[in-house]
Amino acid sequence: MRRVPGLALRRLVVLAVVVVLSGCASGTDSTETAGSTAALSAESAPSVTARLATPAVPGMTAVAVRLRTDVAVGGQFQTRITNTGSEPFSVLAVSLDSPGFERLPFDPQSATYNPGATIDLPTRYGTANCADGVPVDPAFAALQVQRPDGKLEEVRVPLAAPDDIIDRIHAEECNAVALAAAVGVSLGAFTPAVRDGRPVLRAGILLTRGDSDEEIALFELRGSVVFDVSFAEEADPPPAMATDEDELEVPVVLRMTGRGCDAHVLGETKQPFLFPYFVTFDAGDPQYGVLDVSPEQRDALWSYVEVACAEA
Structure with a gap:
């Protein structure tokens, strides 16, 4: 295989x-x-x-x-x-x-x-x-x-x-190239919402099959010191794209972390938009990647910070 x-x-x-x-x-x-x-x-x-x-x-x-x-x-x-x-x-x-x-x-x-x-x-x-x-x-x-x-x-x-x-x-760059060839992983548009009484952003992470013919699962999501990124619904096993499927959209939620509204954190963080993810191929070892966050999405996230922190 x-x-x-x-x-x-x-x-x-x-x-x-x-x-x-x-x-x-x-x-x-x-x-x-x-x-x-x-x-x-x-x-x-x-x-x-x-x-x-x-x-x-x-x-x-x-x-x-x-x-x-x-x-x-x-x-x-x-x-x-x-x-x-x-x-x-x-x-x-x-x-x-x-x-x-x-x-x-x-x-x-x-x-x-x-x-x-x-x-x-x-x-x-x-x-x-x-x-x-x-x-x-x-x-x-x-x-x-x-x-x-x-x-x-x-x-x-x-x-x-x-x-x-x-x-x-060199290892990071080459692994990123191999992973991108196997599967595309992209972050969709944000939709404001409320969850547990707090403002959040809903979005979808789209998996697009590349040159891999295996089952591909979105195994884990992680956020940054400012933003938490999580599955909209808990899933066990993780959401997976079957071998006969070419796309899979996974609903996710972004919210402020417990320290996200701290002025020192907001002022000093160097990587507020570093959102790691892990995918698996046929339930193998998790492989690491980072979501690409476009300039427009970054602007939307900063606008969300203003709203979320105003209510904190």
């Missing part, structure tokens, strides 16, 4: 895993587990990125880290550059150079590194190369550097990843 490529061999239960690193960078926020509402970890193939011997560039080191803001923005991480030499230099542009990702053009930067300085540079990554056997290492931070005498040069600094950030991003 056909399994979803790249998914049946692992249970991916979180969008990202990042580890808290000591804050030695200038002007950055602290690291946080991506999809912190899930508070889970991902299983991925062992990394060799950090262990692979690559030629060093005298006077500088590079480490890949991922911050809360990177997860919220999507498509990027931070290249943490440290000047380990005795002369200053400036970085004018940065790009990820890895066989596991499409190489993007240089992103312009403007950062001056005095001896001993450490500064994070936002670094985009391209489309993941998900072909079998394609590694992510050796990974480099490609930099356009200006020396004190004005000389310009391009260097490739070995990109250390002690927390397997690049490997994890």
